[in-house]
Each structure stands twice: as C-alpha cells, then as structure tokens.
Amino acid sequence: xxxxEHLTKRYGSTTVVDDVSMVIERNSITVIVxxxxxxxxxxxxxxxxxxxxESGRVLIDGRDTAHExxxxxxxxxxxxxxxxxxxxxxxxxxxxxxxxxxxGWEPARIRSRVTALLEALQLDPAVFxxxxxxxxxxxxxxxxxxxxALAAEPEVLLMDxxxxxxxxxxxxxxxxxxLDIQRRFATTIVLVTxxxxxxxxxGDRVAVMSAGRLLxxxxxxxxxxxxxxxxxxxxxxxxxxxxxxxxxTTAGEAVVPGASDGPGVASxxxxxxxxxxxxxxxxxxxxxxxAAGAPLGRLTIATILAHGRPS
Amino acid sequence: xxxxxxxxxxxxxxxxxxxxxxxxxxxxxxxPLTQYGAPPIYDQGNLLALALAHVGTxxxxxxxxxxxxxxxxxxxxxxxxxxxxPISRAIVNIGQTFPPVAVLALAxxxxxxxxxxxxxxxxxYGLLPIFENTMVGLRxxxxxxxxxASGMGMxxxxxxxxxxxxxxxxxxxxxxxxxxxxxVGTATLGSTVAxxxxxxxxxxxxxxxxxxxxxxxxxxxxxxxxxxxxAIAMIERRVCRTVRVT
Numbered sequence: 067x068x069x070x071e072h073l074t075k076r077y078g079s080t081t082v083v084d085d086v087s088m089v090i091e092r093n094s095i096t097v098i099v100x101x102x103x104x105x106x107x108x109x110x111x112x113x114x115x116x117x118x119x120e121s122g123r124v125l126i127d128g129r130d131t132a133h134e135x136x137x138x139x140x141x142x143x144x145x146x147x148x149x150x151x152x153x154x155x156x157x158x159x160x161x162x163x164x165x166x167x168x169x170g171w172e173p174a175r176i177r178s179r180v181t182a183l184l185e186a187l188q189l190d191p192a193v194f195x196x197x198x199x200x201x202x203x204x205x206x207x208x209x210x211x212x213x214x215a216l217a218a219e220p221e222v223l224l225m226d227x228x229x230x231x232x233x234x235x236x237x238x239x240x241x242x243x244x245l246d247i248q249r250r251f252a253t254t255i256v257l258v259t260x261x262x263x264x265x266x267x268x269g270d271r272v273a274v275m276s277a278g279r280l281l282x283x284x285x286x287x288x289x290x291x292x293x294x295x296x297x298x299x300x301x302x303x304x305x306x307x308x309x310x311x312x313x314x315t316t317a318g319e320a321v322v323p324g325a326s327d328g329p330g331v332a333s334x335x336x337x338x339x340x341x342x343x344x345x346x347x348x349x350x351x352x353x354x355x356x357a358a359g360a361p362l363g364r365l366t367i368a369t370i371l372a373h374g375r376p377s
Numbered sequence: 378x379x380x381x382x383x384x385x386x387x388x389x390x391x392x393x394x395x396x397x398x399x400x401x402x403x404x405x406x407x408x409p410l411t412q413y414g415a416p417p418i419y420d421q422g423n424l425l426a427l428a429l430a431h432v433g434t435x436x437x438x439x440x441x442x443x444x445x446x447x448x449x450x451x452x453x454x455x456x457x458x459x460x461x462x463p464i465s466r467a468i469v470n471i472g473q474t475f476p477p478v479a480v481l482a483l484a485x486x487x488x489x490x491x492x493x494x495x496x497x498x499x500x501x502y503g504l505l506p507i508f509e510n511t512m513v514g515l516r517x518x519x520x521x522x523x524x525x526a527s528g529m530g531m532x533x534x535x536x537x538x539x540x541x542x543x544x545x546x547x548x549x550x551x552x553x554x555x556x557x558x559x560x561v562g563t564a565t566l567g568s569t570v571a572x573x574x575x576x577x578x579x580x581x582x583x584x585x586x587x588x589x590x591x592x593x594x595x596x597x598x599x600x601x602x603x604x605x606x607x608a609i610a611m612i613e614r615r616v617c618r619t620v621r622v623t
Contacts (some may be wrong), residue, residue, distance in 0.1 A: 116528060143529030151525030155543045164529050214529070224528075 067092050068113065068222060068254065073122035075108055082108045084278035085122070090271075095248055095255045099262055099271030099301070106258045111258065112222055114143045123259040126222065144223035148230040150197040150211035158184070158210050159195040165218040183213040186250065187243065205236040205324065209243070216251060225257040238256070241267055262302060266310060275308050276299050287314050291376040308374035312338040315373050317354045317365055326351035326364035333362055341370050386607055393600040396593070397425040400502035408589065417589045419578045428597060430573035432490060435560045438499030443553050446504045450511025450549075469508045472501035477563050481570050495567030495574075502563055503556035504559075510552030514545025547617045554609040561602040565594070575601075 068090040083105040090096045100106040101240040111117040113124055115136040124131045131139055152161050156280045159180050166176045184191040187209040199207055215223055228244075241264065248255055259265055265272045266286045273283040274297075282294040290307045293299035303310055317340050318333030319365065328349040331340050333356050340352055344367055351366040389423045396403055400418045407417035421575045452458035470549035477498040518541050527534045542549075568576030582590025 114528060116524070137527075137532045139531045140528060143530075145525070145528035147521060147524060147528065149521040151519070151521035151523075151528075153522060153526070153540060154519075155540075164531075168530055168535070211525075214525075262394075356478070 067127060068256070069125040069128075070109075070113070071123050071125070073109065073112055073124065074120045075105075075117060076120050081278050083112065086137050086275075086278075086280045087122075088273060088280060088283050090157040090254065090256060093252045094270040095241060095245075095257060095268050097265040097272050098258045098273045098275060099260065099265040099269075100275035101104065101260060101301075103277075104275040106260075106275045109227055110226055110234070110256060110258045110338040113222070114140045114145060114224055116140075118131075127249070135349070141168055141218060142220055142222075144215035144218075144220035146211045146223070146225045146228045147225035150199075150207045150231075152207055152210060152214070154199050156198075157195065158189075158197050158199070158202070161199065161210060162214045162217050164214055165220075169218055171218075179217060179219075180213075183216060186247065187213050204232055205240065208232060208236075208240055212244070212247070216253070219251075220298065221254060221255045223255045225262075227253065227259055228257065230259075235366075238265075244268060266302075266314065274301055276301075287311060290314075309338055312341060312370065312374045314338065317352075318356070318362065320369060320373055321354040321363040321365060322369055324364045325361065326353050328364075330355045330359075330361075331365070332357070337370050337373050339366075340365055340369070344370075385442050386604070387462060389600055389604055393428075393597065393604065396597060397428050400593075401465050401489035403593075407593060410589040411587060414591075415585065415587050416547050417591050418563040419581060419593060421581060422577060424578070424597070425576075427573055427577055427606045431561070431564055431598070432601060433497055434567065434572060434574060435499065435557060435564050435605075438496045438564075439503050439553065439557045439560055442502050442503035442556055443507050443549075445500075446507035447503075447511050447549060450451070450459050450508050450515060451542075452555075452593050455511060455533075465508070469504040470525045472503075475501065477502050477566055478569075481566060490571040492567070495564060495572040497562045497567070499564060503560050506555040506559070507549065507552035510548045510555075511545060514548030517548075518544045546605065547613055550609060550613045550616060554606060554613065557609060558602050558606045561598060561605060565598055 070086060070088045070090070073086045074081065086105075098106045098109060100146055101305075108117055112119045113131070117129060126143075137311070149294060153164070159177075162180045162183055163176045166179060171179075180195065181191045184194055189206060189209060194202070194210075200211070202210065204371075208231070212225075212228065215225075229240050232240055244255070244257075245268065247253070269286060271284060272286050272289055274281045274289065276297055282289060282298045289298060289302050290311050293302060299307075313336045315337045316333060316335060317331055317335045317377055320337055321333065328351045329343065329347060331343060331352045331354055333354050335343075342349065344352060351364050353364055354362045356362055406419045411417050437450050446469065449461075449469070453462040453465050468509045468568055480498035484497045487498070488494055522540065522544070523536065524538045531539065564572075564574050565576030565579055568580050575594050576599070578594030579591050582588065582592075582594060
C-alpha cells in the first residue's frame with residue numbers, strides 16, 4: 067500500500083503539485099490522468115524521489131520513503147517511461163538485468179529471471195536476449211522496458227505514459243498485456259496518462275488531476291456517475307459518458323436469466339461491445355455464453371441501456 | 378571498398394616498416410634529390426629509434442591530454458561542476474591557440490631541453506578536441522535513457538560509468554584520434570629543442586639543404602599519422618558496433 071500524504075512541489079512561484087493526498091491499494095492498478103502540466107508526472111516522480119517533495123511524505127507499506135537513500139529506494143520500485151529509455155549499448159538481456167545486477171543477484175538467478183520475463187512478455191529468449199534495442203520494433207522495445215522495470219520483483223511499478231509512443235493497435239495489445247502482467251505478478255501499478263480511455267480501461271481506480279490539484283480519486287464508474295465538479299465531468303467526457311459506462315461493465319456482470327434467439331456473445335465482452343453487436347445485427351437481445359460456450363443467460367437492449375444511466 | 382582500404386593499410390604499414398628497418402635500400406629513390414654527393418638517407422641516427430621515440434612522445438602526451446580532458450569534460454557536465462565550464466573552456470582553448478613553438482620556447486627555460494618541453498606542448502595542444510568531444514558526447518545522451526538509469530536506482534556515479542561514458546565513448550575516441558594525428562605532425566617541432574623524433578631528420582635536411590632528408594622525414598611522419606588514425610578508427614568501430622542510439 068502506498069500512502070501519499072499532503073505532497074506539495076513548487077518550482078519557483080509555480081505550484082506543480084498542490085497538497086495531494088491519496089491511498090493506493092496493494093495489487094491494483096491506479097491511473098493518474100490529467101492534461102499536460104497538471105502535475106501528474108511530478109506526483110509520480112515524487113513516489114520514487116526522482117523529484118524531492120517540498121512538503122508532505124510518501125509511505126510504502128508504512129515506511130517513509132524519505133528514510134533511505136533515493137537510489138536504493140528506486141531499486142525496489144519498478145519504473146517504466148514513455149520512449150522506454152532502454153540502454154542502447156546493452157543487449158535486451160543486459161537491459162532487463164540492470165536492477166538485479168545493481169542489487170548483486172547471483173548470475174544464475176539473473177539469467178533465469180530474464181528468461182522468465184522475456185517469456186512472460188512473449189519475446190522468445192533465444193531470439194531476443196542478445197539483440198540490441200535498435201533492432202527491436204517500438205512495441206518490442208516497450209515490452210522490454212516493462213520487463214526491465216519488473217526485473218527485480220518490485221512491490222510497486224510506476225509507469226509514466228508507457229504507451230504514449232505506440233501506434234493505436236500496438237497500444238491496445240500493450241494495455242491488454244499490462245492487465246495480464248498485473249494479474250500474473252500481483253504488482254501494485256501506478257500509471258500516468260493523459261488518455262482518459264486508457265485510464266478507464268486500465269484503472270481499478272482513477273485519479274483526475276488538474277493544475278497540481280487532485281480533483282477526484284475513485285473507481286471509474288463513480289467518476290462517470292458522480293463527477294466531483296464540472297472539470298472532472300468534462301475530462302471524463304460529458305458527451306459519451308453513457309457509452310463509457312457501458313464499456314466498464316462486462317456482459318457476464320449484467321447477464322439476466324433467460325434465453326434469446328439473438329447471437330451469442332462472450333461473457334467477457336463489455337456491454338458497449340454487445341450493444342454495438344446488437345445494433346449492427348438489428349436484433350434486440352443476445353445470448354451470453356462463457357468461455358467454454360455454455361449459456362449463462364441473455365441480455366436485451368433495454369437491460370444494457372439501463373446500465374448506461376447514472377442510477 | 379573495405380578490401381581496398383585493407384590493402385592500402387597493409388601497403389602503408391609495409392612501406393613504413395621497410396623504410397625504417399632498411400632505409401639504405403631506399404637510397405636510389407632519394408638520390409636524385411641530393412646535391413654534391415650528400416647522403417640520400419639520413420645517417421646521423423637510427424631512423425627506427427627516432428620513429429619509436431616520436432610515437433612514444435605522441436602517445437604519452439596524448440594519453441595525458443585524454444585523462445585531463447575527459448576528466449574536465451565529465452566535471453563540467455555534472456550539475457555541481459557546471460560553473461567550471463568557462464574556465465575549463467578557456468584553459469583548453471589557450472592550449473590549442475597558443476602556438477606549440479611558443480610553448481616550447483617558454484618551457485625550455487623551465488624544464489630544460491629534451492622530451493619534456495615537447496610533452497608539455499603536445500599535451501596542451503591535444504586537450505581541445507578531446508575535451509569538446511567528451512562534452513558533446515556526454516550531453517547528447519538521450520534524456521529518456523538518463524531518466525531510466527536514475528529511475529532504475531543507479532547512483533550518479535553508476536549512471537556516469539555504466540551509461541553516460543559508454544554512450545559518449547565513440548565521440549571521446551574520435552577526439553583522441555584527432556589529437557593523436559595532430560600531435561604526430563606537431564611533434565616534429567620537438568626536435569628544435571633536442572627531443573628525439575623524426576623532426577630531427579627534417580631539421581637536419583633544412584640545415585644542410587638536403588631535400589632528401591626533409592622528404593623522408595616528412596613522409597615517414599605522414600605515414601605514421603595515417604596508420605595511427607586508422608588504428609584508432611578501428612578501435613572506434615569496435616566500440617560503436619554496440620553503442621548505437623536510435
């Protein structure tokens with residue numbers, strides 16, 4: 067658990083982060099979203115002390131992060147950034163081994179960890195371990211960046227616009243991979259983005275920042291249904307908030323008993339996807355099936371639409 | 378292209394070695410340049426020994442320049458050392474703009490005749506290219522890479538030696554190569570203050586009006602400069618093979 071308490075950072079007369087307090091739950095993805103200049107990156111960088119706060123403190127599992135040398139703290143915290151920042155003079159395996167190496171792990175342990183991570187990120191170790199960053203595609207570089215950040219089994223992974231440099235299709239895949247990695251390694255992830263879609267897609271909880279202040283910090287559906295102020299409502303998208311809400315619920319969660327003569331949809335599909343499918347086919351209801359194809363019940367357009375309303 | 382370069386390199390090396398080991402066999406070539414039966418090949422000293430002393434002086438001076446210039450380059454690119462940039466720049470610029478002949482003239486009264494004044498002159502002359510290249514190399518490390526290095530938990534020292542210096546190495550080596558080549562030529566001046574080197578041959582030729590001496594001293598120096606340039610370029614390529622910034 068990360069407790070951020072009254073963090074403030076000023077550069078000259080500008081307050082970049084203004085008295086922000088929040089609690090980040092263990093084993094979850096928290097997304098900090100805001101426009102550029104909102105202070106979201108600075109807030110993130112105060113967690114691993116790449117930026118030293120003016121006042122306030124950060125506690126990780128109850129321990130004040132200010133009480134140990136910054137570079138030792140950072141070895142316990144994964145860090146992945148936009149444009150990956152891979153070391154161009156080191157191979158993929160050496161890049162991933164950076165922190166374990168700094169921590170003085172046994173070579174055999176480092177090797178097996180590197181192999182495990184490459185496999186987890188769908189990069190064949192036999193092919194990629196010896197390659198250099200410039201020989202990889204953008205998506206592969208990004209994955210190696212994530213692997214490197216996870217190498218020393220950090221309790222916390224900080225990500226600063228990690229998918230910002232990727233094209234939409236690869237970004238989609240990278241986001242799926244991240245959700246998968248979070249489940250697999252049970253890491254606490256704090257991710258900064260300016261992309262509200264990305265925030266809603268990834269975040270168990272989303273923090274909205276503007277001009278250094280934390281406007282609202284809650285589950286995505288609460289942000290949509292009960293925005294704290296007009297700024298949050300505008301940022302989370304006034305015009306399509308109903309669709310965003312539908313995107314947050316899966317067919318499996320909304321399914322009601324009964325059968326339909328409509329098409330079958332996967333229980334993992336979002337209500338938004340199911341609705342689109344129904345519009346496209348010109349039918350009123352669908353059968354929800356689980357991963358094995360067994361029927362779970364049905365969804366009608368009326369049921370779906372009800373989920374897109376605030377109450 | 379690469380084969381042609383390799384052939385040329387071997388030819389230059391063979392030519393230089395042959396000339397230094399068996400200078401008398403080149404006598405017929407240089408004989409037409411002499412007058413009144415003057416010797417066509419320098420005979421007042423061993424050419425090989427002079428060439429080795431020449432290279433030795435250059436390498437010692439350039440190594441010292443490299444140590445000082447790289448250290449200065451690192452210092453002024455650190456946050457705490459930035460204030461030393463103007464003074465460091467001034468020092469290396471003076472070293473380059475002050476004529477080596479003048480340095481020799483000033484150094485002789487202080488350290489006497491021989492190798493020492495030459496080493497001082499070459500050391501001062503070689504600082505600038507290495508310093509500037511070190512600085513550019515360190516400054517052009519991509520910001521994301523430096524951020525990642527710090528974010529991973531490297532201390533400033535680890536970041537410098539594991540990331541910044543390796544990434545700047547191609548440029549640093551280029552600076553060293555430039556200084557070495559310039560100094561091979563400049564070192565001939567050392568012979569005016571009794572330093573051992575191929576300059577001795579050229580000066581002897583000038584004093585006795587023997588064009589053959591001047592030419593053979595100049596050619597041997599030129600070949601050495603070319604071969605050293607080539608050798609350091611080869612090291613550079615080996616280093617650059619892994620250091621690529623995309």
